[in-house]
Amino acid sequence: MTDASRPLLALWRHHRRHRPRVIAAVLATTANTAADVAPELLLGIAVDVVVRGADSFASTLLGIESRFGQLVAVAVLNVIVWVIESATDYLAAVLWRGLSQSVEHELRVETYANVQQLDVSWHEGSAPGRVLSVISEDVNQLERFLDVGARVILHTAWTVIFVGAVFAASSWQLMLLAFIPVPVIVWGSIRFQKVLEPRYKAVREAAGEVSATVSANLGGLATIKAFTAERREAERVRDVSEGYRQANRLAIRSSAAFVPLIRMAILAGFTSTLLLGGWFVLEGRIEIGLYTVLVFMTQRLLWPLTDLGQTLDLYQRAMASxxxxxxxxxxxGEQQPGHTVLPAPVRGRIELRGVRFGYADGPDILRGLDLVVPAGETHAVVGATGxxxxxxxxxxLRFSDPREGQVLLDGTDVRDLAWESLRGAIGYVSQDVFLFHGTIRDNIAYGRPDATDAEVREAARLAEASRFVEETADGYDTVVGERGLTLSGGQRQRIALARAILRDPAVLVLDEATSAVDNETEAAIQRSLAHVTADRTALVVAHRLSTVRDADRIWVLAEGRVVESGTHxxxxGAGGLYAGLWAVQTGAAALSAVD
Structure with a gap:
C-alpha cells in the first residue's frame, strides 16, 4: 500500500485479487437491503386490503376479489421476501467476513515479511512493541471494520436510496420532510470525521506505546526483579496505560456526541411525516395504507443512521490503523541485496579495504581499516571495549554498510551479493544467543530444517553439546523456553555453535562466543572450535584472549584502527597493546605490581 493519505483507495488497489469477492458482497448486501425494506411495503398493502377491500391495491394488482385471498397472497409474498432476506443476509455475512479475514491474514503476513527484510540497524532503533502493535492490533482493527463497518455503511446507503424511491413515487412533499435530517447527518458525519481522525491517530500511537513498554518489561523481567524495580515498572505501565485511556476518552467523547445529534434529526423527520402524512389522509390526498408505509419508511430511513456514530467510530479507528x-x-531499508551469486565452492576469503564505518550520524567507529583473512584460516579480532x-x-555479515571502503568475500563486494549467497556461506554465533521456543532439535536444525536426526546429533557432538542434551528428560525433543532461558548460558552457546556447524558454512563468524561461560565450558567450546575450523575460514571476536591464542593471526584494534597483528x-613478544591485555587477563600485571 503506497497511498497512506487515502487508506481505502490504497486497500482497493493493493488487494486487487479480492475485487470479485467485494463486488459479490456488495450485490448480496444490496439484495438484502431491498428485501429488508420490502416488508414495510407489504404491511401497507395489507392495511389497504383491510380498509378498502375490493378497491385495494392488491385487488387491482393481483385480480383477487376476496379480502382473505388478498391477505393470503400478501402473506405468501412476505414469506418469499423473508426467505430472500435471510438467504442474502447469510451470503453477505459470509462474503464480508471471509473478505475481512483474508485481508487481515495477508496484511499481517506482508507487513511481517517487510519488517523482516529491514536492516538490523532499523530494528535496533525501533521498539519491538510498536511493531508488534501494528502487526497485531492495527491489523485486527481493520478486520473489524471490514467485517462489520463496511457492511453497515453500504446497508445504510442502499436504505436511503430505496426508501427515497418509495417516497418520491408517493409524495414529493413528504419526501422533502423525511429527508430534511439527511443533510444534517451527512454534515455531522463529515464534521465528526475530521474531529475524530487526529484523535484516533493519537489512540493508535498510545496503544503502540503501551505495547512497547509491556514488551520491553517482559523481556527484561529478570533485571527488574534483580533491582527490585517491580513497583517502579508497574507505575511506568500505569502511566502509559493512562495515556492510552486519556486518548481514548477524548475520542469517545467526540464519537458519543454524534448519536444525540442524529436522534434529534430523526425526531424532526419522523414528526413531520407523522403530522403532514396524517393531514394528507384526512384530506383524502393519500390512502391510509400508503400513509402506514410512509410512516414506517421514515423510521426505516432514519433509525439505522443512529448506528453511524458507532460505525464512524469503527471507521476512524480502522483508517488510523x-x-x-x-x-x-x-x-x-537502506541496504538492498545485490544479485551476484558466489561461485561454488565458496573459499571464504575475507578482506576489508580502507573501511570507514559508524552508526547513524555518530562518529566513525572504524577508521581506514584494512584486514585480510585468507581462506581456511582462523583469525581473531581483539581490543578494548569500543x-x-x-x-x-x-x-x-552486512548488517551494516561502510561509509567508505569495501568488504569483500572471495573478491566480491558483499554489497553486490544476494542475501542467500552472502549469508548462506556464513555460520554465525552471536554473543547474545537467541534460541526459539521449540525443541533442541528444532533450534540446532534452524539453518537446515531438512537435516536428518543423525546430522543434528553429529553437529551437537562436534559442538560438545550432545552430552547435556542427552541427559535432559526428552533429549533432542526437550522444549526450551522462549529465548532458551531454561538453559544455561554455556548450553545455549553450544547449541548455537551446533546450529552453525550443521549449516556447514564456508565462513564461521563468532562474536564473543565464550564470554558468558565458565572455564570448563570454554575449554569444551575451544576443543570443538579447533575441530570445526580446521578446514574453513573463521573470524572470531574475543574478549578472553585465551580463546584465540591458537589463531593463525590476531588483529588488535584500538580506536577503530589495526595497531598490531600477528600470532599470539x-x-x-612485541610487548605492545596485546601483551598488556594478555598480562592483565593472566594476572601477570597484578603480580608485577605486587613485586
Missing amino acids: TRRISTLMNQR AGKSSVLRLV DELV
Missing part, C-alpha cells in the same frame, strides 16, 4: 500499517509496509571489534563482524607468541 491502516495508515500505520501502510507506513510500516512502505518502510524500505575498539570496533563487533563492527567488523556486522560489516562482514609474536604479539606477546
